Amino acid sequence: MEKSDNFFDKVYDVVRLIPFGRVTSYGAIGAYLGAEKSARMVGWAMNKAHNLEDVPAHRVVNKKGLLTGKHHFDGTNLMQQLLENEGIVVVDNQIQNLEKVFWHPLEDELS
DNA sequence: AGTGTGACACTGG
DNA sequence: TCCAGTGCCACAC
Numbered sequence: 001m002e003k004s005d006n007f008f009d010k011v012y013d014v015v016r017l018i019p020f021g022r023v024t025s026y027g028a029i030g031a032y033l034g035a036e037k038s039a040r041m042v043g044w045a046m047n048k049a050h051n052l053e054d055v056p057a058h059r060v061v062n063k064k065g066l067l068t069g070k071h072h073f074d075g076t077n078l079m080q081q082l083l084e085n086e087g088i089v090v091v092d093n094q095i096q097n098l099e100k101v102f103w104h105p106l107e108d109e110l111s
Numbered sequence: 112a113g114t115g116t117g118a119c120a121c122t123g124g
Numbered sequence: 125t126c127c128a129g130t131g132c133c134a135c136a137c
Contacts, residue, residue, distance in 0.1 A: 039119040039120060040119045040132070048135095
């Protein structure tokens with residue numbers, strides 16, 4: 001444990017930094033890690049992350065704002081429910097007003 | 112050491 | 125905007 005799989009660990013860290021009522025994309029996280037082209041890897045990281053309660057994977061969606069990973073959650077609409085619970089409007093597994101709820105990891109550093 | 116895979120992103124039609 | 129194909133990189137076996 002505590003292998004600190006650099007890549008994965010960073011992904012988890014970024015996801016945890018996602019503020020309430022905001023979402024981000026795999027690509028954005030990948031870019032933050034310096035692996036913009038490895039967006040797919042981010043999704044894989046989430047695959048393990050969804051086992052970790054510390055990582056709000058429901059706040060991570062694809063660039064289209066589509067809840068691609070909701071299929072991996074316990075229930076069926078659990079991911080959507082969680083997002084709606086944060087004030088995010090989701091329709092047909094797609095986030096509405098994505099521009100408004102979208103959060104950029106790098107932007108957080110700018111603070 | 113090699114193969115398969117993946118919750119994506121991008122480009123072309 | 126949507127559909128299909130391609131690239132991409134790192135992990136798991």
